[in-house]
Amino acid sequence: MHLMEKEIKNKFIGAFNKEPLMVSAPGRINIIGEHTDYNMGFVLPAAIDKHIVFAIAENGSQMHRLISYDLNDEIDVPANSIEKTEKHWANYLVGVIAQIQKMGKTLSGVDCVFGGNIPLGAGLSSSAALETGFAFALNEVFNLGLSKIEIVKLSQMAEHEYAGVKCGIMDQFASVFSEQDKVIKLDCRSLEYKLYPFKLDGYDIILCDTQVKHSLASSEYNTRRHECESGVAILQKYNPKIQSLRDVSPELLYQHKSEFNPTVYKRCKFVVEEIKRLTDACEALERNDLATVGKLMYSTHYGLRDEYEVSCSELDILVDIAEKSGAVIGSRVMGGGFGGCTINIVDKTKTNEFIDIATKGYKAQTGLDLLVYNVSIKQGTSIIN
Numbered sequence: 001m002h003l004m005e006k007e008i009k010n011k012f013i014g015a016f017n018k019e020p021l022m023v024s025a026p027g028r029i030n031i032i033g034e035h036t037d038y039n040m041g042f043v044l045p046a047a048i049d050k051h052i053v054f055a056i057a058e059n060g061s062q063m064h065r066l067i068s069y070d071l072n073d074e075i076d077v078p079a080n081s082i083e084k085t086e087k088h089w090a091n092y093l094v095g096v097i098a099q100i101q102k103m104g105k106t107l108s109g110v111d112c113v114f115g116g117n118i119p120l121g122a123g124l125s126s127s128a129a130l131e132t133g134f135a136f137a138l139n140e141v142f143n144l145g146l147s148k149i150e151i152v153k154l155s156q157m158a159e160h161e162y163a164g165v166k167c168g169i170m171d172q173f174a175s176v177f178s179e180q181d182k183v184i185k186l187d188c189r190s191l192e193y194k195l196y197p198f199k200l201d202g203y204d205i206i207l208c209d210t211q212v213k214h215s216l217a218s219s220e221y222n223t224r225r226h227e228c229e230s231g232v233a234i235l236q237k238y239n240p241k242i243q244s245l246r247d248v249s250p251e252l253l254y255q256h257k258s259e260f261n262p263t264v265y266k267r268c269k270f271v272v273e274e275i276k277r278l279t280d281a282c283e284a285l286e287r288n289d290l291a292t293v294g295k296l297m298y299s300t301h302y303g304l305r306d307e308y309e310v311s312c313s314e315l316d317i318l319v320d321i322a323e324k325s326g327a328v329i330g331s332r333v334m335g336g337g338f339g340g341c342t343i344n345i346v347d348k349t350k351t352n353e354f355i356d357i358a359t360k361g362y363k364a365q366t367g368l369d370l371l372v373y374n375v376s377i378k379q380g381t382s383i384i385n
């Protein structure tokens, strides 16, 4: 057990005086396929070696006693009257309990301490990890018999209803289904998936954390969803089988350009081209052609910046530095956008040099300190023995 896990376990034993079950739920990266999940397209995520750890046990009462180790905060939530609390962090957990209850399962009280090292608001899906980890832990503690995909879906619904973000399924899916050194090509419509080996001989996956999170993030996210839906409505008139942008080829969209409001057109163009880029990237991965994957990642960034408009100056500066450094074969904003991290595939022999250039360049251009994470790909949510 690592230090953080031991600390959380000890905090639990100190607070509740019994042995807990220990569960770990990871954050995620996404190689390519951004804002495609809620358009029923494909994504290519993987869990990373940053996670939230839960220490949990039944307490035989009708009260959930929840402790956030990192925030040094706690809350008691009555098991039979679940509703939003005034504590933001607790709502992710309460949201999970509410979803499990909706499935017709009864939960008596649990004691839980959780904490972790996934930076918050950095686009690494700390909220999905909180949801899936807690759902997984409750499933174990109460023997609820939930399948992995049920854990994923109920966690996604908790995010919709208790965090107010109408997210797609990528983050929760990656947190649960990931495997060591593999990326998941997930079909977000059928939920079929394929694992691709992603052991990068000669390269590092470096995340550059802007340390900014613009407040637009969740409202603009929901707006993008609506913009995509209104694009679908236009094309549906020609073919009622079109249910989402997944069903729209780039050519079909280009043909109907004049019927679109220019903003909606740009959004849809990004998504249909991004779905194509992901398919191309997977083909490249099969040939072990990482250089092509990298080029596609840069194209994704330009699309997210100019057409989907979910980037920001801090992210653009970092991608620009990466591109000019000669050390980075692919770089782009990752996740929902408006701050958070860029993901960079960096030539291992130049990693230190790149980190140095990026740190100095970012400071010079923004006045901000850059945080850098060299991440590796790990298995999804699991019990810690």
Ligand code: GLA
Pocket: 033, 034, 035, 036, 037, 038, 125, 167, 168, 169, 170, 171, 335, 336, 337
């Ligand atoms: C957030 C959401 C995901 C996905 C990404 C963008 O991380 O939670 O469902 O839509 O943004 O790809």
